[in-house]
Amino acid sequence: MKSSGTRTRSTLELAGFLLVLVAALGAQAEPPSSKLPGRNPDSKEPWGAFLGKVAHEVIGMEYRVQRSSNRVFLNTISLSKxxxxxxxxxxxxxxxxxxxxxxxxxxxxALVLFEVKPDNEEGRMEGREQAGRYLAALNKAVEPDKKLAGGTGFEGSLFLEFENGGALWQLSWRTPEPGVTLYRWSYRRKKPHASWKERAAQKEEELPREEIEQRGELAEQAIRGAYEGGERPKGFQGQVYLPVDCR
Structure with missing residues (x-):
């Protein structure tokens, strides 16, 4: 019995060690925390995923604005509904x-569907595959005169100005093929005493990580407020220029 108890303790100790080891290795494999303002410090969501969700939300809201008389469903609604x-x-x-x-x-x-993806070749291929899958599933369930297709001609751009003459963020999107809408975030450097349109004409650059970490959540709140007509978020002293302002 003593020998059996010793083996049991040894087995439990080994199992505990292996669990700790697996957890440690798993933690190393996870993406680094994005540490965006106001977010859970324990979040492991990378900043790219966060801005991707913001882009999806904004592009969906803009589509609804442009087609305000249509019945539009965004990505919180299932195919069944x-x-x-x-x-x-x-x-x-x-x-x-x-x-x-x-x-x-x-x-x-309008009987159309769009998948929103990052503006790169991988995003384009993934969007094409997903849009095709959704359309095939829907068109098996709808009436013959209500078949859906990939949407076209949907594009736009908006800018965020955080302070007069300061850095300028841009979110732009295009639909290069039916059903696939591709987005990209970009950045313009500070240029004191220049209008936002003058700065928008400057060279487009990749959005710096430090900008995202400092202003990521503020950008989402500011854009949402502009679309929903709410108050400006605390700490936002600039302007949001929606697609209607950019034409």
């Missing part, structure tokens, strides 16, 4: 594998 609430057909025709999928933008009046 889109078919049902958009009065397209019978959601029961959707397989259990696809009914919970959520396209980025679905316009059930």
């Amino acid at each position: 889109i078919v049902e609430e958009g009065k397209l057909g019978d959601p029961e025709r959707l397989s259990s594998l696809v009914r919970l999928l959520r396209p980025d933008i679905t316009d059930t009046d």
Whole structure:
């Protein structure tokens, strides 16, 4: 019995050591915390993912503004609800594998769909694959006269000015092929006493990491406030120039 107890303790100690080792290795494999203002300090979400979510939200809101009379579903709504609430057909025709999928933008009046991805070749290929998958699933469930297709002609740009003559952020998007909308964030350097349009004409640069860490959450709040007509977020002294201002 004593020998058995010793083996049991040894086994438990070994198991505990292995669990600690696996946890340590897993922690090293996770992406670094983005440390954006106001976010959970324990968050492991990289800053690129955070700005990607902001881009999805903004582009969806802008589509709704441009098509205000249409029924538009964004990426919080499943295929099943889109078919049902958009009065397209019978959601029961959707397989259990696809009914919970959520396209980025679905316009059930214009009968078009968009997937929003970063503006690079990988994003374009992923957007093409996902848009095709969503369209194939939807078109098996909708009525013959309500078939959907990939949307086209959707593009735009907005700017954030954090202070007069200061750094300028830009979010732009384009739809180079049906159903695939690609976005990119960019940056313009400070130029005192210059208008935002003069600075927008400067050379486009990659958005610096320190800018994202310092102003990432503020940018999201400022853009949301501009679209929703709310108050400016605390600490934001600049302006948001929406696509209608950039034309």
